[in-house]
Amino acid sequence: MSKYRYIRMCRKHLQSTFVAKGELEGSSHREVIELMAEMGYRFVGTVPVEVLGGGQMVTFDMVFEKIEEFDFEDDDIE
Numbered sequence: 841m842s843k844y845r846y847i848r849m850c851r852k853h854l855q856s857t858f859v860a861k862g863e864l865e866g867s868s869h870r871e872v873i874e875l876m877a878e879m880g881y882r883f884v885g886t887v888p889v890e891v892l893g894g895g896q897m898v899t900f901d902m903v904f905e906k907i908e909e910f911d912f913e914d915d916d917i918e
Contacts, residue, residue: 841908845881846901847872848889858900872902881906 849858849869860867864875873883881904890899 841910843906843908845876845904845906846887847876847904848899848901849886850899851897869902876904879906 847864848861849872850861851858858869859865860872864872867875876883884903884905887901887903888897888899889901891897
């Protein structure tokens with residue numbers, strides 16, 4: 841079974857760099873990947889959230905996946 845976490849990244853005002861919002865506020869994309877890896881998650885991709893008319897991305901979500909062990913003994917599957 842997989843568990844997913846989404847970290848919102850927003851462009852700094854008038855800059856081309858992005859920083860995290862929410863629980864990892866102010867972290868760079870590299871810092872976010874390192875922190876999530878320490879918690880057992882792997883980076884799997886991005887999802888655009890806000891894009892300007894010219895195609896310039898303003899906000900996106902970084903998607904992380906964690907594979908959790910599935911205990912078949914606790915399930916009623918035959």
